[in-house]
Amino acid sequence: MASTDTQAASAEEVQVVAFKLRSEEYGFSILNVQEIKGLTDITRVPFAPEFVKGVINLRGSVLPVIDLKRRLGLEDTPYTPNTRIVIVKFDEVSVGMLVDAVTEVRTIDSDDIDASRAVTTEANGKFVSGIGKVDSRLIILLNISEVIGLTAEE
Amino acid sequence: METNQYMEMFLDESREHLQSLNDGLLGLENNPEDLSVLNEIFRNAHTLKGMSATMGYTKTAELTHDMENLLDMLRKEQLKVSEEIIDVIFKCVDSLQEMIENIGNGDGEDLVDVSDLVRQVNAIAKGESAAAAPAEEAPAAAATAEAANSIQLNDTDKKVIKEALGAGMLAFSVHVELSDSCLLKSARSYMVMNALDELGDVIKSVPSGEDLEQEKFEHSFEVCVVTDKDCKAVEEAVGAISEITKVVATEIKLDVPAAAAPVAAAAPAAAPAPAAAPAPIANTPAKAPAKAAPPKKVADKPKHAAGQSVRVDIEKLDTLMNLVGELVTNKVRLEQIGMTHRLTELTETLEQMDRVTTDLQSVVMKVRMVPVSQVFNRFPRMVRDLAKELNKDINLTIEGEETELDRTVIDEIGDPLMHLLRNSLDHGVEHPDEREAKGKPRTGEVGLIARHEGNNVVIMVTDDGSGINADKIRNKAVEKGMVTRDEADALPDADAVRLIFLPGFSTAEVITDVSGRGVGMDVVRSKIESLGGHVDVTTKIDEGSVFKIKLPLTLAIIQAMLVKVQDEMYAIPLGSIDSTINITPNDIKTVQNKEVIVLRGQIIPIVRLGEVLSVPKGHEQEEEDIFVVVVHVGDHKTGIVVDNLIGQQEIVIKTLGKLLSGLKMLAGATVLGDGHVAMILDVSALM
The missing domain is CATH 1.20.5 (Single alpha-helices involved in coiled-coils or other helix-helix interfaces)
Known part of the structure; x- marks a missing residue:
């Protein structure tokens, strides 16, 4: 029964995997998240776009890892023990996202999501699909296809 | 037999042809007027005849020949397709199948008696009804098949049995089958023998006791035993032993010939029967020599069982x-x-x-490896058709079609090869008259040759046609604005001809304007290069051209040299490595500000991998020794300066995925033994 409830409610609720980049909180829709991995060795890829940190070995397959802070134009911070790689999948393409820490899986009521982009800058505005308000916190929801996708166009 | 190495192929292909014969006949039965089906059947029969004759199986060839005659008459409408005829042909196919299987089992083809069938076929060909031909072959075949695995008794054996029978004992022929998974066959057979020995006297076994001990049998054997127990007791005694799937004891009655049947029936499961055809026990005439028991022969030789291949995604x-x-x-x-x-x-x-x-x-x-014949097979037909269309006499020679390549390469190589062949036919080989005028034979020779060359497979498309005129290529390239006049003139002929591979060179008008080639050569090149291969051309006016495609054996795994630059590891495909050398900083000279080294009298430009790939500098490495990996693409060589050589290793190539596709200088990535990812260098991009 519980699962039915969740499904019925999902029309108005969004489950997100929330994570930190510097002091801000961001989120991906849980439907796109495959798994969360601790930091492993990342191999630099020459000539790759600047925001691609490199590639990792995920159980035998080679996966690109995007430095999300660099992608969103945020300032770099060193790795910490909390640094994680969030593996997301969009359109059959799996990509790792380097984040500072994964905080929680959160259900956000769609009423609490502000679609306005007023607060975002023009440069990174396309990456943001909305801002979720949870208690007193703000979770910036990211548009995965844009975060991954641009490289394909280049 | 020298032909042994082709045995597997012969068997496979024969089975394939028999299968299509069967299918074709079925089709013909439903649609007797369909000439194309008939032709197809004829072709199959013809190929089968040729193959078996080549392999020295005269009987098979003869039967096929007779069948072919019949088919030919049908084809020429000298005979009408009737149910009777189709039946006879079906029977021929069945017999052929049996013969082929016998050959596969290591028995000769002679075990199947086809004389009646041949008579029938010839009778029909002469216009008589098959029914007029004597003796159906079916029962005969059945008898030979069933008699398989039964015991051949010689005089002594029979005498013993007779005595035993006289003493009120019974004689049994016991057929024992072991389970397929049985590993200790000799042990099991020993236990069976022991069990039977306890019941009575074991007179004989097929295969012999010695062979049983050495496991020289498949999964079944026969034992002849005299005992005072009844049939059931014998079966139970043997059946109690584990890993025995089947025991059939049959009473042997020497004086009643009809008793032969049960003995034979004991081996119904042994299909396809080795058809060794020893006379059934009961009516074995005294003259039947106890030659080496035929079933043993079967066990000795590896079986070429049917249906061994599986299609896998x-x-x-x-x-x-x-x-x-x-x-x-x-x-x-x-x-x-x-x-x-x-x-x-x-x-x-x-x-x-x-x-x-x-x-x-x-x-x-x-x-993953498949022979290139899979691709080559379709070309003879295409060449024949195209030659006809172009009114040219062309002889296509195919060599090395057994060369194996990775499945993925095979799938991709067809189109480029087709392109090259079409070009050779269309633009390479001249018209017969023109050839005659040049003093060449009217028939043009086109070759399709595959062979191994180191870690690569080379496929060549050759022709003895007009060759490619380098000047015309130069002009065309200049006209197209691809090179300047000066550049073009500076190119040696061999390089000028290679201009045809440049994108944009080949357009529709090029085909007609230039007497050379040009149809989609850049497409051919990019395709080959996407497969990690390389294509080149050499040509001589009026003597012909050779297109040489070099392909890696496999796309999945390659031999690579691992090198280190600072803390980063890179893999260089071994196929493109010429040599690795050790030099000192003094060996590096400069020519027009470009660094070069001299290797065996050859000036080779060098690139510093760390700089080219902008590897972050961790520590300065000013050592006396500098490691250079000399790589080559075609005739061009380049030295790659690295910090360290780690060693040679087999690596599994992984793509970098959509996100990172098309990065220059990288051919992919691989996961090393320690779980780290290393980039594979695309050597040609480094030059």
Whole structure:
């Protein structure tokens, strides 16, 4: 029964995997998240776009890892023990996202999501699909296809 | 037999042809007027005849020949397709199938009696009804088949049995089948013999006791035993032994010939019957020589069983490959653990595992390999058709079609080859009249040759046509604005001809304007290069051209040299490595500000990998020794300066995925034994 409830409610609720980049909180829709991995060795890829940190070995397959802070134009911070790689999948393409820490899986009521982009800058505005308000916190929801996708166009 | 190495192929192909014969006949039955089906059947029969004649199986060839005659008459409408005729042909096919299987089993083709069938076929061909031909072959065939595995008794044996029977004992022929999974066949057969010995006297076994001990039999054998127990007791005694799937004891009655049948019936499961055809026990005439028991022969030789191939989705093989790769990676990790903690036991076990994984890897690799004949097969037909269309006499020679290539390469190579062949036919080989005027034979020779060359497979498309006129190519390239006049003139002929591979060179008008080639040559090149290969052309006016395609054996796994630059590891495909050398900084000279070295009198430009790939500088490495990996693409050589050579290793190529596709200088990535990812260099981009 519980699962039915969740499904019925999902029309108005969004489950997100929330994570930190510097002091801000961001989120991906849980439907796109495959798994969360601790930091492993990342191999630099020459000539790759600047925001691609490199590639990792995920159980035998080679996966690109995007430095999300660099992608969103945020300032770099060193790795910490909390640094994680969030593996997301969009359109059959799996990509790792380097984040500072994964905080929680959160259900956000769609009423609490502000679609306005007023607060975002023009440069990174396309990456943001909305801002979720949870208690007193703000979770910036990211548009995965844009975060991954641009490289394909280049 | 020298032809032995072709046996497997012969059998496979024969089965294939027989299968299509069967299908064709079925089609013909439903649609007797369809000439195309008839032609197809005829072709199959003809090929079969040729193959069996080549292999020296005259009887098979003869029967096929007679059948072919019949088919030919049908084809020429000298005879009408009737049910009777189709039936007879079906019977021929069945007999042929039997013969082929016998050949596969290591028995000769002679075991199937086809004389009646041949008579029938010839009778029909002469316009008589097959019914007029004497003796149906079916019962005969059945008899020979059923008699298989039964025991051939000689005079002495019979005497013993007779005596035993006289003493009120019974004689049994016991047919024993072991389970397929039985590993200790000799032990089981020994137990059977023991059990039977306890019941009475074992007179004879087929195969002989010695052969049973040496496991020289498949899964069944026959024992002849005299005992005072009844049939059931014998079966129970043997059946109590484990791993025995079937026991049939049949009473032997020497004086009643009809008793032969049950003995034969004891082996119904032994299909396809080796058809050794010894006379059934009961009516064995005294003269039947007890020559080496035929069923034993079957056991001696490897069976070429039918239906051994399976079609598998290539993706499944890829997955398998990935899993094997992971297994190897994990094994290496375990090895490291064993080393650091000095666990001898673990290390020893891992050595065993190492052997298994290596075998596993090579098996998976082999599974992916298919002979190029799969692609080549379709060309003779195409060449014939095209030659007709172009009004040219062309003789296509195919060589080395057994050369094996990775499945993925095979799938991709067809179109480029077709392009090249079409070009050779269209633009290479001249019209017969023109050839005659040049003093060449009217028939043009076009060759399609595959062979191994080191770690590569080379496929060549050759022709003895007009060759490519370098000047015309130069002009065309200048006209197209691809090179300047000066550049074009500076090019030696060999290089000028290579201009045809440049994109944009080949357009529709080029085909007609230039007497050389040009149809989609850039497409050919990019296709080949996407497969990790390389295409080149050499040509001589009026003598012909040779297009040479060099392909890696496989796309999945290659031999590579691992090199280190600062802290980064890179893999260079061994196929493109010429040599590795050790130089000192003094050996590096400059020519027009470009660094070069002199190797064996040749000036070779060098690139510093660290700079080219902008590897972050961790530590300055000003050593006396500089490692240079000399790589080549075609005739061009370049030296790659690296910090360290790690060693040669087999690597599994992984793509970098959509996100990172098309990065220059990288051909992919690989996961190393320690789980790290290393980039594979695209050598041609470094030049």
